[in-house]
Amino acid sequence: MTRVPDTSMYEQLFSQAARRVAHQTSILVDLPNEKPDTISLAFGDADPSIFPTHQITASVSGLLSENVDAIMNYAPADARLHALVTQRLEARGVEVNPAQLMITYGSSQVLGLLPQILIEPGDTIIVEGPTFLGAVEYFAASGARIETIPVGPEGMDIDALASCLADLKSQNVRPKFIYTIPTFQNPTGTLMPASARARLVALAAEHGVLVVEDDAYGDLHFKPHTAPSMLTLPGNEWVLHIGTFSKILAPGVRMAWAYGPPAVMKRLRAFKSESDCGTFVTRLVSHMAQDGWLERHIQSLRSHYATKSAAMVQAIAEHFPADVRTNVPEGGFFVYGYLPHDLPAVALNNVAIRHGASFLPGTTGYANGQGTHEMRIAFSFQTVPNLVKGIASIGSAMREMRQTNN
Ligand SMILES: Cc1ncc(COP(=O)(O)O)c(C=O)c1O
Incomplete structure (x- = not known):
């Protein structure tokens, strides 16, 4: 029978840096488990609908017929x-x-x-x-x-x-x-x-x-x-x-x-x-x-992500309370929000997941525990209808938290 070793027996082998990693709590620790159908606005993954599949396939087969050696x-x-x-x-x-x-x-x-x-x-x-x-x-x-x-x-x-x-x-x-x-x-x-x-x-x-x-x-x-x-x-x-x-x-x-x-x-x-x-x-x-080709592709990415960003900004204006302040980005993948004192980000995220959507609490972006009332919302990955649905869900989680607190 294989003996399951006690992991502490390896401890002395590790460098100082590796020991530090083991004792470091991941900054993602605050993130709860999501249900499979949660609309995640947490991570800045690229939008798979615009992966250049045709160009990749053509380039791979072109290369393999060139000089494989x-x-x-x-x-x-x-x-x-x-x-x-x-x-x-x-x-x-x-x-x-x-x-x-x-x-x-x-x-x-x-x-x-x-x-x-x-x-x-x-x-x-x-x-x-x-x-x-x-x-x-x-x-x-x-x-x-x-x-x-x-x-x-x-x-x-x-x-x-x-x-x-x-x-x-x-x-x-x-x-x-x-x-x-x-x-x-x-x-x-x-x-x-x-x-x-x-x-x-x-x-x-x-x-x-x-x-x-x-x-x-x-x-x-x-x-x-x-x-x-x-x-x-x-x-x-x-x-x-x-x-x-x-x-x-x-x-x-x-x-x-x-x-x-x-x-x-x-x-x-x-x-x-x-x-x-x-x-x-x-x-x-x-x-x-x-x-x-790459420059043309980048041009189309710019307008694609601009459309998604605008859809998210508009959905926020419709669904978030007026005292939630958000940045309007001029590029990139993210909208960032500043929450009022009665809406702490980690608690809000838990409620939002029950409503069907998630975001990234602000603490994940700080080395010093700040950001408890901040949120990162990614528009890069989800489709426009899902972005809008996700923002509506987070908005209803905000209202529910306020009703419960009052
Ligand atoms: C600011 C920043 N730097 C670096 C990276 C990582 O990029 P790469 O995929 O090249 O490792 C990311 C990815 O999210 C990022 O947001």
Whole structure:
């Protein structure tokens, strides 16, 4: 008979970081089980109805009839994918040095590598509050001391950042990096204006702190905007830019890129232990993008997601009480809401699930337990009729909670 081992017998084997992960409570712990027919507005999955199935099938069969030996063996990432990312960065005004570009398995891979190259337990990093929950988990596992800067209607509050940096300096603390999602931020959907970006990069340069610009949603604007990539601003030698094909092609291809200072890229490459990304998948993405197909696809994504966002904003106006304040996004995947004191997000979510829909409570976006009266509502995944139904269900949960409390 197989003996079921006592898991504590492995404990001594683990590194400090791995032990920390085991003791860390997941920030998703507040999420209750949903019924199978719950309309989930919690997660920012891509809309499967616009996956480019035809283009994927055509590209895969085209590639398999090309040279299977060359694309299936150990070999560098396809040079045409480097060229594509270079071209897209150049179109945004970045002067690209190819040696500073790295193709990765998702931008999550870079977020996972960053603590390995930059953080010793107790080191300080700075994040937005709220921010991307995946990043909070990766960074917290490293044992970093996390400073949280509030996000206002125009993204990270740069005055608060300036006083945080000054404060840390007075304690002789040099933070390792500032993690920011300036364009259609996850979860608030906010767009940081050009002037704030310039101030942020200048402050980073003044204090000798790396800026990690996560640009996951940068291409998904609903109308043109002029906010530049931080890679184009004075002080850009402190900027590490991360982009991904997850939101503009499909998360399943897990292709992304990092572009930053040579010294940082050298360390990232050293810790990316599988070396380059696979030839097959990198060739697939570059094949799909050819002849302008990707840019046309992105155009159609913009109008598709703009329609969904508008439907959600309108449904909110119809179904939520007037004292629930929500951001109206100009791009990305999310509407963010600020709840009055009698509607705490976790309790509301439990009631909403009984009414048939769910959202993501705000606490999941903070490393410090804030966000108890905030909510992220994703419009990316569900169909328009379901979005509207989901918002109506959350609205009726709000009214029910108020009636019960009175
Ligand atoms: C801000 C942000 N960064 C990174 C990611 C992860 O992207 P990838 O699929 O490239 O790992 C996400 C996905 O939700 C995100 O919202």
